[in-house]
Amino acid sequence: MRIREAEPADRPAVRDVARRSLDASYSLGPEAITSAIEEWYDEDRIEEILEGDDRLLLVADRDGQVVGVSESVFSGDHVGTILWLHVDPSYRGEGIGSALFDETDRVLRDRGAETIHGRVLADNVEGNTFYEDRGFERVGTGEVDIGERTYVENLYTDADEIGRDPVTDESGKTVYVDHDTHEKGSIEPFHVVYMTEDGDDRYGYFCSNCESLANAMNSMGRIECNNCGNVRKPLRWDAAYL
Incomplete structure (x- = not known):
C-alpha cells in the first residue's frame, strides 16, 4: 500500500x-x-x-x-x-x-x-x-x-497550550479569542472566539487583520470582516461552524 x-x-x-x-x-x-x-x-x-x-x-x-x-x-x-x-x-x-x-x-x-x-x-x-x-x-x-x-x-x-485572551464585544460582554484555533483569511487569519474561557460554546470569529469581532458568515461558511474586507472561503460546501 x-x-x-x-x-x-x-x-x-x-x-x-x-x-x-x-x-x-x-x-x-x-x-x-x-x-x-x-x-x-x-x-x-x-x-x-x-x-x-x-x-x-x-x-x-x-x-x-x-x-x-x-x-x-x-x-x-x-x-x-x-x-x-x-x-x-x-x-x-x-x-x-x-x-x-x-x-x-x-x-x-x-x-x-x-x-x-x-x-x-x-x-x-x-x-x-x-x-x-x-x-x-x-x-x-x-x-x-x-x-x-x-x-x-x-x-x-495537538497544540501543547491553548491561549485564549478576553476581549469585549459591542454590548460589553467579555468573550475569549483562541489564538491557537484559527481559519485562513484572504489577508490575515480569523481566530475562533468562545463565550467562555474553557471554550465550550463558540461565539464567532475575530479578524486578526483589524482586530475586530464584527464578522458576518453566510450559510455556506464564508466569513467576511465588516471592517476591512478580510474573507475566509468555505472549508466545506455546508453550513457555518458558528
Whole structure:
C-alpha cells in the first residue's frame, strides 16, 4: 500500500470510499449521505481541492484500488486542519487510517504547518477516540449540516497550550479569542472566539487583520470582516461552524 496525492482519475473512487465510510461511521440515512457526497465530492468540488494551493487530498492506494481518503486544508498561519479521514469499511483494522493520518501529518508539516487540527462529528466514537489516542485535545465544537439535519462536530488540536485572551464585544460582554484555533483569511487569519474561557460554546470569529469581532458568515461558511474586507472561503460546501 502507498499513500499518494489524489489525481483527477481518482474522483469516482474518492466518492465511493467517502460514501461507504459515512454509511459505516454515522447513523445517517441514505438521503443525507447522498446529499453530503454531492456537496463535498462532486466533480467540480474535487477539482477545486486538487487545484487549490491550500488544500490537500491524499488517498491510500492498495494495488491500484483506493481504500482510504484524507482531506485537509491550511486554515490559518502554520495550521493544518484535517477535515475528513475516510477508510473503506472493508479495510478497517489494518492500520490504513493510521498510515493515512501519519502521511497527512507529514505532508502538512512539510508545507509549513506547525499545529495540526482535526474535525470529527461528535457521534463518531471511533473517530473521536482516534484523535484522543494520538494525544489530541478537544478544544471546541461546531456544527455541520448534512441533508436537512445539523450535527455537532468536535475540534481537536495537538497544540501543547491553548491561549485564549478576553476581549469585549459591542454590548460589553467579555468573550475569549483562541489564538491557537484559527481559519485562513484572504489577508490575515480569523481566530475562533468562545463565550467562555474553557471554550465550550463558540461565539464567532475575530479578524486578526483589524482586530475586530464584527464578522458576518453566510450559510455556506464564508466569513467576511465588516471592517476591512478580510474573507475566509468555505472549508466545506455546508453550513457555518458558528
